Amino acid sequence: MRGNLQALAAMASKPLTYSHYLRIDELLALQSPRSDGPEHDEMLFIVIHQVYELWFKQLLHELDALEQALGASALDRALSSLRRMLTILKTLVSQVDILETMTPLSFSAFRTRLEAASGFQSAQFRALEFRLGHKRGEVLAQHPAGSAGRALLQQAWDAPPLFDHVLRSLSAQGHAVPEHVLRRDVTAAYDGDGAVQSMLVGIYRQGGLAAQLCERLVDLDEGLQEWRYRHVKMVERTIGTLPGTGGSTGAGYLRSTLFRPLFPDLWAIRAQL
């Protein structure tokens, strides 16, 4: 207790600086290349992944605000949160360009030091997938019980995905969302519903903020698919047909993850609009 008081007194006496507020010294000490030398490009590899994880953290933070706005049927706030998420997603896609300045030769010079580490193990990416509705039990099980990643994923697993928050908000605003969809098991996959699609067609024809919300959700779905596509092309040019360090077939596996929509109803109705 006395130590805390002394630390607080010391903080109170010193003026707050950029470095102190942002804990820059700690942040810049977090890049630990493992290769001999070390290989110049390993620093880029580490930095870009850490930047991705900070943006994943921000996307999850914005998702909290989006879901809160939907719960209050405050569609203007919901659209602001979505606009920010979409802009972050564009940055995540464009960041792939930076990593593509690394040649296959540079990457292969330190790739063995990555051992079995892989993006497969990104708990925040998987939490984002769960919160956006792409829940898979086997992914949850891949993260050790008691780990921070497992706790994050369990919370995301139990929570209603974004589209359920959208449907509950639309229902609260008087739109005809079927009861069986509102009461569905939120840990189960959702493959779309005809009555929901009819309701959405009505929303589009009515226009307004609810229609804009649906269009931004399509942008979000497309944006994540865009990142997956860029990641596949980067993998193809960097390791070709080599298997992944995470045990997958590599690019072949990643190609199989493309084109799975997060919000199937919004894609199913395009021809009716």
Ligand code: HEM
């Ligand atoms: C040279 C760069 C990269 C290569 C060669 C690469 C390769 C791979 C491969 C082969 C996989 C399949 C799993 C495995 O067997 O390992 C994978 C998965 C993944 N990688 Fe990368 N990756 C690279 C960069 C990145 C970056 C910068 C991120 C950003 C966080 C990232 C995030 C992920 C994620 C989230 C998965 C799981 C995808 C899924 O299962 O849908 N990767 N990566």
Ligand SMILES: N[C@@H](CC(=O)c1ccccc1NC=O)C(=O)O
């Ligand atoms: N799975 C990648 C290795 C890799 O890219 C990676 C390794 C450690 C931490 C994050 C990574 N990024 C994506 O998988 C590979 O097979 O080369």
